[in-house]
Each structure stands twice: as structure tokens, then as C-alpha cells.
Amino acid sequence: MIVAVATQKGGSAKTTTVVNLGAALAASGRRTLIMDLDGQGHASYWLLGTEGRHRGPFVHDWLEGRAAADDVVRATHWSHLDVVPANLAINALRDQLEAARRASARRLLAERLRGLRDRYSWILLDCPAGLNALAVNALVAAEGVLIPVAPPEPLALDGALHLLQTVERITQATPPGPRLLGVLVANTQPRRAAERRHVDRLRARGLPILASQIPTSARVATAAAAHRPLVAHAPSSPAAAAYRELAAELSILVERHAA
């Protein structure tokens, strides 16, 4: 299952979700690949550390045909979990894809992923914020999309609704388009009535809100600084438990759909 984790708004727990959901899926024995598509390289930083993230080849080398899949995929310290790193140089490719305006420019990632998808149960695409050509490539390549709303507040809701409009356009242009796996409420303090009201507003619009919600946790920042996913860094923390629950919820959702 190729899943794009995307939303219009920056700083909405996309990378946090990709890294920690990916690690939870891998810990449950599912072969998982995390693909960093953001020039910031935050997923690469989190999983490979400051030195590891500077060593290429990078995702743009593979997309441009200069590196083979075997060279760009990097093992992590955790079983069943691999990562394809990104660095700032991906932004030149983004600009080329944006200038190209050909339909094939939107399908570059989808085409390249054909050679990788059978090796993994899950491929999680960490999208950049906004809806640039790299995010569009991810949505075209994805079979599923997960939209984090984190924390649940009006601008995050707006970002989720924007993303949904883009998914609809992509579905019309290149059917069948990705299936909406759900909206993930993250970095949340559910005791706050205002947050609950915002989530209810999304539900009232008919959006599927995943049952698993990720609480706000100081462990997220310490895990990133330690270059370890939550399930390894603070396995008994409520946030790590929530990511394990999310992995189980999505696995059931996808496996039931496939049956």
C-alpha cells in the first residue's frame, strides 16, 4: 500500500506521522519504506541522523535515473524499516516538474515506484507542505492518502479541505486516484473543548476521522533529537501507544478493503 501523508498546511505532523507510523508498522513485522520527498529532509534527519542524512544518493537522483533503487534505499537501525533520503537538491527537480506542464511530469514518481512497490507492504510518502509538483506526484502515485490535522484548529482544518479538493482534481484527471484512508487528529489535547469542536466540524462535513488520535507529547521532540522513532525511544509513552494503535487500525482498514 502506497500512502501519501499530506496536507496543505506546513507544520502539521506529516513527518512525525510518517516516521512513527512507519516504525510502528515495521515493528509489527510489516516491511515498510519511508520516502522523504521534502527538501528539508526531516524524515531523513530523524531516522538517519545528522551524518547519515548527508550521504547520497538521494531521492531526486533515483527519480532522475542517476541512481538505482538498491543504492538509494537505506536500511535503518530497525528491522523491516528502510528509508529513501532527501536533501535540498530535490527542489531543482520540483522546479523542473512545475515548469514541464506535461501529464508525464505528474507521473514520474508513480512510474519509478513500480520497481519498488512489490518489496514492501507499506510505502509512506512524506510530502512537503503545500501542493507543489512533488506533493502532486505523491498523490498521483499513492493508493491511499492520510491527512494529519495537528493540532486540530481552524487553519489545519482549512489545509485538510484544500488537500481534499486537490485529491478530487487528481482523481478526475488520473482515475482512480488515491483512496482517503482518513483524517488523523494528532498533536492533540482532547480535554480541550475547542479542539473537540474542530474535530466535530470535520466529521459533520463527512470526513472519516480515524479512531486513533495522537496526543501532544514532549517525547516527539526528544525522539527526533535522538534519531529514534517513538516506538523505540519511549515505547511505553501514550504517543508511542497511539502510533501502534494507528498502525493496527490502518492495517485492518486496508486488509479488509483488499479482502
Ligand SMILES: Nc1ncnc2c1ncn2[C@@H]1O[C@H](COP(=O)(O)OP(=O)(O)OP(=O)(O)O)[C@@H](O)[C@H]1O
Ligand atoms: N504529538 C505531538 N506532540 C508534540 N509535538 C508534536 C506532535 N506531533 C508533531 N509535533 C511537533 O509539531 C511540529 C511539526 O511537526 P512535523 O515536522 O511532523 O510537521 P510537518 O507537517 O512535517 O511540517 P512541514 O510542513 O515543515 O514538513 C514539530 O515541531 C513536531 O515536533
Ligand SMILES: [Mg+2]
Ligand atoms: Mg515535514
